[in-house]
Amino acid sequence: MVNIEINGKSLSVPEGSTILSAAQDAGIPIPHLCFLKDINEIAACRICVVEIEGTQRLIPACNTQVEEGMVIKTNSPRVRAARRTNLRLILSEHNSTCTTCIRSGNCALQTLSHDLNIHYQPYKLQPERSRVDLDAPVVREASKCIKCMRCVQVCDKIQSMHIWDVAGTGSRTTVDVSFNRLLKNTDCTFCGQCVTHCPTGALTVRDDSNKVLRALADPEITTVVQVAPAVRAAWAESFDLAPKFATTGRMVAALRRMGFDYIFDTSFTADLTIMEEGSEFLERFTHRGKYRWPMFTSCCPGWVRFVKSQYPDYTDCLSTAKSPQQMFGAVAKSYFAEKKGIDPHKLFVVSVMPCSAKKAECELPTMKDACGDPDVDVVLTTREMVRLLRSDCIVPTDLPEEPFDSPLGTGTGAAVVFGTTGGVMDAALRSAYYLATSKNPKPDAFSAVRGDNPWKEATFNIPGAGQVHVAVVSSLASTRLLMEALESGSANYDFVEVMACPGGCAGGGGQPIHEGEEWAAERGALLWELDAKSKIRFSHENPEVKTLYSEYLKAPLGKRSHQLLHTDHAAWSVPSQQEES
Structure with missing residues (x-):
């Protein structure tokens, strides 16, 4: 001492x-x-x-x-x-137009200026000129950058992508995309960790809320919104709601007040993802000689971009199953549209996600399988949804709880934990066990994959299939370590879950920002609690998923399932691959 x-x-x-x-x-x-x-x-x-x-x-x-x-x-x-x-x-070098800044009211620089009693500026204002590029989900406004280097360090140390760097010299020193590139021309995964750790509005996630408002105002358009599991653990933070008011039912009621025609739970297609991905894993596992190992989850678009740019030889190890977001869009513009007699070209699908990379995912050329239009039209982050609720003067505490709509609104406990690290693996193993044995395991049999450790591994026995060696990893720096271990032969797995953000989707780049604090663990713990309290804790027991298969898809990995719910990861390229070609 x-x-x-x-x-x-x-x-x-x-x-x-x-x-x-x-x-x-x-x-x-x-x-x-x-x-x-x-x-x-x-x-x-x-x-x-x-x-x-x-x-x-x-x-x-x-x-x-x-x-x-x-x-x-x-x-x-x-x-x-x-x-x-x-x-x-x-x-003196900061664009202080606070009233029109997304971070107004939640800006470390603004708060500090108030706290230090700064009421006048004796120095000439010389903010850097901004070159705003809206082609990428992450947007940088140079005039708001304070050269704190947080984005550089977060991208280097937490995500190991080295997208940001110091540029210029002397009075022209700034932070910009490394090697004088545009962000869209880099292999950025669009995870948004630089955004959530930026103390000002210099880095933000592209705001797409006006597209949603236009759709809501168009009487010819039927609007459908899906809400990801991790959003329910975070949406109420910006309203300072007590736990008894911070319910999923009030979130649904608030979205209905905004004018959405149908409000669904992405947990439904998380269960659907487990049916397809779990079936795919068992197919690969019982025919090992046909495939390269391990099989990786494919739910996280940031991770998919990472593996395609950093370890492209492992692209064919990805599960071909789409993410729950994209599965939902495909099912909404096919099965749901037919069931309701709606022209799928007049169906506008909005996703509310904890993630900024989802904005890039829905724009991929391979995500148009239902009717030729994008399966998901617009992705909003949790923060964008909150801003829309505030702009409509919606007070959640005044609203009665309302349920999700049917038939795409039912999710299980297994689906809810998709929003936290280890959740996808846990849910997949629960249903893979059932698919192999026709018996349910104990719901908490695979709890070894849970927890905050950024790299977890475990071995489980699935009767009739054998010993399954699994790993769960979150944050791209930890993922890089795992990939290097696989390449060197020092690690060997059958099934690996990867989430780009620390703690998983709960700590995603679209979640509410709390200066200097990390809330992923608390949000993840809430999702595990919701799972434990769920009446149904196995994806294969979701009654609406069963109905979807019996009425429309017929079977996991079937012809229609493959058309709508699976994708070819090699059919599109990241910038580094385009340069090579």
């Missing part, structure tokens, strides 16, 4: 602690802007400077370790003046 003094308070703190962490643990706040624990500790913003007795210059608290006998002042007149000057210099 090290003995120090902060603002006259004597403290004993662990050796190796930074001044910032020591102060926080003691309940002494030190303002900071660029800092992200264990990710971005480079003291770029100089907002966290403190005064140390006997030291001439001010010291950044975020990356300076405590020393025995240190006497620290976090709010002396000299510190306050320097901190405010540093913040004004940052603001």
Whole structure:
């Protein structure tokens, strides 16, 4: 332990602690802007400077370790003046049109300006010129960038993609896409982790809400919305709703007030995905010689883009099953449209997803199998849905709970946990066991794949099939480690679940942003609770999925199922593949 003094308070703190962490643990706040624990500790913003007795210059608290006998002042007149000057210099290069910024009210820079009592700007405003490109789901506005480097570090350390980098020199130094490229011309997975960790509105997810509003206002269009499992665990955070009000039923009621004709649960097609993917795994597993191993899940579009660009030789290891989002769109514009007598070309399918990569997925040329139009027309993130609810002055606490519509609105507990790391694997193994044995396992028999560890592995015995070696991984940096282990032969699996975002969809790039906090674990825990409370916990027992097969699809992996629910991952290219060709 090290003995120090902060603002006259004597403290004993662990050796190796930074001044910032020591102060926080003691309940002494030190303002900071660029800092992200264990990710971005480079003291770029100089907002966290403190005064140390006997030291001439001010010291950044975020990356300076405590020393025995240190006497620290976090709010002396000299510190306050320097901190405010540093913040004004940052603001002098920032486009401060807060009223029309998506992050207004949830912006670290805006909050800090209020907290430090910044009411005037003595410096000339010189924001960088923006080159906004709406062709990609992730959008950068250079004029709002504060050069904190968070996006660089998150992309490098958490996702290992190295999309962002420092560009220019001197006063022209900025952060931009590496190698002077447009984002759409890179192998960016569009996971959105850079967006959720950006402290300002410099990085955002493209807003597609106006497309939805136009469809809702068109009397010739029938609007259908599907809501992903992870959204129900996060949508109410922006409304500060108590748990008793933060229900799926109120979310459905709010969407109905917005004017959607039909509101469905993506959990329905998550169950459908399990039927197809589980059947596909058993087919491959019992005919091992025909396939390359392991088989990978294909629900996460960020992961699919990653493997196609970084490890293209493994593309044929992906399950051919579409993601639940895309399965829903295909079923809605075929089975549902026929059942309701609706022209599928007049059916507008909207997805509400925790994910920014889903916006790119629905635009793929291979996702038009139902009627020739895109199976999913528009993807909204959880944040976009919340903004639409607020713009319509909808108060969720005032609404009665309402159920999802039928016949595409029923989901099981197995489907709900699709929204968290380990959930897809857990659900798939439950139904694969049944498909192999005609008996249900215990619902929690595969709990070894659960938890927050970014790379989990387990072995299970499925009678009649044998020992199944599985792995579950989340975050692309962890995925890269797993892929390197596969390539070197140091790891060997039969079935692997990959989710691009840490913690899975619960921590997706479209979820509500909480500055400096990670909420994926809490959201994931809520989804596991919902699974445990569900009356039906096996995808193969979903009554509406059974009806879909009996009335329309006939059987998993059948001709119509293959046409609507499966895809060819090799039929489209990422930018690096296009350059090679």
